[in-house]
Amino acid sequence: MQIIAMWARTRIDKRFHYAWVAVAVSFLVMLITAATRATPSIMMVPLEQDFGWTRSSISLALSINLALFGLMGPFAAAAMERFGLRRTVLCALSLLATAVALSNFMQQSWQMSVLWGVIVGCSTGATAMTLGATVVSRWFKARRGLAMGILTASTATGQLIFLPTMASIVAQHGWRPVVLIVAAAIAVVVLVAFLFLPERPADLGLPLYGEPDDAPLAPPEARKNLLAIAFGALGRAVKQRDFWLLFFSFFVCGASTNGYIGTHFIAMCGDYGLDPVKGASILAAMGALDLVGTTLSGWLSDRFNNRVLLFWYYGLRGLALIYLPYAFGLSYFGLPVFALFYGLDWIATVPPTVRLTNDVFGSRDAPIVFGWIVAGHQLGAAFAALLAGVLRNSLGSYTVATMISGGLCLAAAVTVLRIHRRGPLASPVVAS
Incomplete structure (x- = not known):
């Protein structure tokens, strides 16, 4: 850490702040978290074939994962305040690598529920969006939207x-080598985080x-009981209408992304004759588009009204989902058009939501309150993952589930216009 400190002091004079290194390391941690959580979507059909498990039983394990992923958010933020960001992240990543490696030995569906549902869900909850919100809050006074x-x-x-x-790899060698590769990648990220992720700028x-370079350094806050931190922030938040509007909109965000498309899209492609590699490639293309869309969304959230941005994001996502069942029937332009609009929009909702949370609740409570809002996101994801699996088993297709998801997005588009409404609807937010 002393070497990092010396390097940081020399580089600060050359207009480079170590905050961007903290962002890069956090990006890598959140990247491996996302990759780990996406892995079950390509394992769904092979697990059915290997063990005879039903789509509903696999969806149950993934639903538990998504729910705990979200419910861990506020407690992860509180743990970062109580025990330290580095310690929390390193412990979570180590536990995650262990659980993923052990899943190579699964034989029963309940073992998947324990490993991928409970342990992976809890571990990834500490290394995802709440981590990003905490890093942005601790390291940035300006350009918070862009960083997020x-x-x-x-x-x-x-x-x-x-x-x-x-x-x-799954198509050629089965699902077991994949979980070992993912576990090894997580272990590498543990080492990177240990070496290059400081606790806070003051360190x-x-x-x-x-x-300014001569600004007084912020002292560490007094450590409190973890539960008191998490539930204290929640107690203050639930008294405000804006919390419930943010919670509902993010519930819909999770239901329409991680819960539905992220979990079931590859299996849905199989219903229309597309093999898992093609389905995964379409998801990857949407991921590439979202890399552009979400980064641009962060830039926009520093400059424009965040409620209006969310209105467009949810509205366009809803229309894209309603279009999806018809996209498979169009020979050339069907899925590419869906991938374009949905991909640019995938999680572009996060930077404006974080910005609004900071505006409403202040920098002290915002990371923990956002953790509770992320809980709503993942409860929505768990709801959609389970419901879509049940509807697919009952009706033989995903069409009804797709329409429900699209309708929820249109409802959220209207709801977000009421969040933090303190002035004219189109009043811009001046970049700091």
Whole structure:
């Protein structure tokens, strides 16, 4: 850490702040988290074939994963405040690598529920969006939207890099080599985080990005009980209408992304005669588009009204989902058009949501309150993952589930216009 501190002090004079290194390391952590959470989507059909498990039983394990992933958010943010960001991240990644490696020995569906549902769900909950919000809050005074956009885009990049390759390995060698590769990749990221992720700028003798070089360094806050931190912030938040509007909109965000498309899209492609590699390649293309869309969304959230941005994001996503069942029937332009609009929009909602959370609740409570909002995101994802699996088993297709998801997005598009409404609808937010 002393070497990092010396390097940081020399580089700060050359207009480069170590905050961007913290973003890069956090991006890598969130990338491997996203790749790990995307892995079961390519394992669904092979697990059915190997063990005779039903789509509903596999969806149940993934639903548990998604729910715990979200519910861990506020407690992960509180743990970062109580025990330290580095310690929390390193412990979570180590536990994640262990659980993924052990899944190579699964024989029963309940073992998948324990490993991929409970342990992976809890571990990834500490190394995903809540981590990004905490890093942005601790390291940045200016350009918070851009930094959060870059970190959020790690989800797309994880899919872009890993999914097609993993799908190809599954097609040729089965699902077991994939879980070992993912576990090894997580172990590498543990080492990178250990070496290059400081606790906060003050540990390196640096101000926040955007503060003057001579700004007083922020002292560490007094450590409190973890539950008191998490539930104290929640108690203050639930008294405000804006919390419930943000919670509902993010519930819909999770239901329409991780829960439905992220979990079931590859299996849905199989219903229309597309093999898993092609389905994974389409998801990867959407991931590449989202890398652009979410980073741009972060840039826009520093400059324009975030409610209006969310209105367009949810509205366009809803229309894309309603179009999806028809896309498979169009020979050339069907799925590419869906991938274009849905991909650019995939999780572009995150930077404006983080910005609004900071505006409403302040920098002290915002990371923990956002953790509770992420819980809503993942409860929505768990709801959609399970419901889509049940509807597919009952009706033989995903069409009804797709229409429900699209309708929820259109409802969210209207709802977000009421969040933090303090002035004219189109009033811009001046970049800091």
